[in-house]
Amino acid sequence: MDSRPAAEHSAAARLDTSALTEPLAASELPSPSRSTSARSMLALMFTFLAAGAGATWRFFPLDPDGGPRATLGWLAIGLVLAAFCFWLARAVAGKDRARNELRHRLSRFLATNRRTLLLDVPDPHVPGELFTQGAGRVATELVRWTAHGPAELANYRFAVRRGKASRVFNGGYLAVRTLAPLPDLFLEPARPKGVIRRQRLRPPTSFRPVPINSPEGRTYTLWSEPGQASDVAAALTPELLSLLGRRAADLEIVARTAVVYSASPLVTADPALWAWIDDIVAELQTHEPGERSHLMPE
Structure with missing residues (x-):
């Protein structure tokens, strides 16, 4: 025994875990920091767009005098790159929101439990x-x-x-x-x-x-x-x-x-x-x- x-x-059992699970209103969450993550995201997007445009021009050259077909080709490439950057930005923003919510919950939970x-x-x-x-x-x-x-x-x-x-x-x-x-x-x-x-x-x-x-x-x-x-x-x-x-x-x-x-x-x-x-x-x-x-x- x-x-x-x-x-x-x-x-x-003595832990008060209510702050970890209770619903949160959007107004309760502090505004996420935009300084580091936003700058990093913008730099990554511009780098990717520049690299994609450069690689396309190098390996799949389009005649600038090729008329509508060349224009449509560049437009399609631009849309694909923009769509990828948009998806990437949403993914990073979602991760930042999740981390922001976790840290907010943790700060309340730990303050309650003297940690x-x-x-x-x-x-x-x-x-x-x-x-x-x-x-x-x-x-x-x-x-x-x-x-x-x-x-x-x-x-x-x-x-x-x-x-x-x-x-x-x-x-x-x-x-x-x-x-x-x-x-x-x-x-x-x-x-x-x-x-x-x-x-x-x-x-x-x-x-x-x-x-x-x-x-x-x-x-x-x-x-x-x-x-x-x-x-x-x-x-x-x-x-x-x-x-x-x-x-x-x-x-x-x-x-x-x-x-x-x-x-x-x-x-x-x-x-x-x-x-x-x-x-x-x-x-x-x-x-x-x-x-x-x-x-x-x-």
């Missing part, structure tokens, strides 16, 4: 292998609060180049300061492929892999120092493994910080996702130092 207090079991929202934070200072990867690292929506200890949640993006190909990571992380000094480790699900394998994060060369299973039968690969496998596995409670399995999340523990990696954004308007996040934090910060015999002494 779980001996944790009922208050800790209901940590997620802090920061926007577009470059190079977040979090221990973990993921935060050494790629270029242009930025936490687009970053949330900080204190449960039993500090916690940080963010949507995280960076670009990584491998050979001639370039990929953008657009996921999330949850960093939790543990109350007790847990051993350093990497934990990744066998299936589906998680962030650790997708981003080719490398555990320290001294770590060795050991398979472990969750209560539901999900298989994980646990990387840790040789000789510590049993102690490290004991630090991963069945409840924690079950919670990680719900979202196929990876886990790295380093410098007394547990970092949960997600291949998809974590700062959203989904109340169920926020409940899962608070359950993870409660599980990682439940035990005081000395409550578990397998933990390293302070």
Whole structure:
């Protein structure tokens, strides 16, 4: 039987999530910023139109003295390019509106629940292998609060180049300061492929892999120092493994910080996702130092 207090079991239930789901009138939303996104969109449209016109003239030359046929040809090309630019502008505007609404909902939700929202934070200072990867690292929506200890949640993006190909990571992380000094480790699900394998994060060369299973039968690969496998596995409670399995999340523990990696954004308007996040934090910060015999002494 779980001996944790009922208050800790209901940590997620205490969240007021009404601001995430209640209807919003258009007048409630702040006017979107037009400076950066609008200039970028106009520059992209003009660049595309110029490139399209230049490529057409180069590869499909039309005789300017060709009469109505040449005029109709240029008109058709112009209409196609204009239609594409119009579609692109609507797509970008729709994305901006969705982000504007999300941030408005988040600001109200987090203020109600005494959490802090920061926007577009470059190079977040979090221990973990993921935060050494790629270029242009930025936490687009970053949330900080204190449960039993500090916690940080963010949507995280960076670009990584491998050979001639370039990929953008657009996921999330949850960093939790543990109350007790847990051993350093990497934990990744066998299936589906998680962030650790997708981003080719490398555990320290001294770590060795050991398979472990969750209560539901999900298989994980646990990387840790040789000789510590049993102690490290004991630090991963069945409840924690079950919670990680719900979202196929990876886990790295380093410098007394547990970092949960997600291949998809974590700062959203989904109340169920926020409940899962608070359950993870409660599980990682439940035990005081000395409550578990397998933990390293302070």
